[in-house]
């Protein structure tokens with residue numbers, strides 16, 4: 001097998017494509033031949049040793065992937081050789097093969113494309129958990145999505161629309177705004193050109209959004225929070241811009257608003273049954289055409305460094321997928 005290896009020194013430039021011995025699955029594990037692996041923002045952080053999870057070196061990055069089961073370890077009963085699966089295991093995906101805990105593998109329904117499967121779990125699970133579970137979004141409410149053309153952002157647009165909400169998508173350029181509109185956003189704000197607060201005020205007739213979905217952080221968090229509606233819910237999803245924003249508490253008091261943390265990975269660990277029910281519903285929504293990953297592009301697995309450069313420069317619209 002071959003895989004990208006993150007060794008010492010860390011960083012995108014130092015990654016190397018290496019031949020490695022193909023591992024055998026231990027008890028509870030499966031060996032997967034990887035067909036597609038998608039990039040999530042944490043993949044970029046983890047190879048720079050900037051992510052909260054710091055795997056011991058050397059490791060193979062690649063949090064999320066899909067492929068074919070090639071061997072099963074002792075005690076694995078829900079998967080068999082030849083089965084198509086999607087898996088989010090945190091590492092291991094940027095290569096030709098990996099072993100993964102069977103418990104983390106979702107069997108794919110017939111005809112589910114590997115590229116969509118590799119781009120599915122993280123973005124839809126995060127955005128569903130955020131909007132439906134944490135924010136208790138209701139039909140007819142208005143959602144403002146920041147960084148709306150990114151991975152979790154595009155998923156948030158589709159899920160909010162599936163819930164019957166009105167969506168205002170905010171992104172940094174017109175191309176990204178157009179993409180958001182093409183997947184269902186009712187209105188868009190180019191926050192490089194427009195004043196975010198003024199634009200939100202105009203688009204909500206002064207009321208403000210009921211729910212704000214924020215995977216970006218940085219300088220837009222405070223103006224966005226100041227725009228929120230009475231009883232609004234501000235979803236803290238991520239900090240793609242880098243700096244972690246701080247907010248004066250009185251803003252929450254004045255709007256009777258809530259600052260709501262979203263940590264899907266921890267939710268999945270602590271509440272596995274609720275997570276499994278959510279994944280089942282998301283697979284049904286995919287089958288019904290309510291959600292479909294937006295694929296920016298597919299690149300050969302060997303082009304991981306170009307893929308990281310595209311993501312790091314804010315170029316990706318939706319999801320970037322590497323294929324074998």
Ligand SMILES: NC(=O)c1ccc[n+]([C@@H]2O[C@H](COP(=O)([O-])OP(=O)(O)OC[C@H]3O[C@@H](n4cnc5c(N)ncnc54)[C@H](OP(=O)(O)O)[C@@H]3O)[C@@H](O)[C@H]2O)c1
Pocket residue numbers: 039040041042122126147148149150151152153170171172173176215216236237238239240241242262263264265311312313314316318
């Ligand atoms: N809480 C959770 O459970 C959870 C789960 C998954 C992901 N996340 C977090 O959500 C965030 C987004 O993840 P993603 O995979 O959707 O990433 P992504 O596809 O790269 O999208 C991030 C968006 O952030 C915006 N952005 C603003 N400043 C940026 C900068 N300096 N560098 C890169 N992007 C910047 C970009 O939109 P514009 O150019 O339009 O501004 C970009 O489209 C990450 O922080 C990730 O860690 C959290």
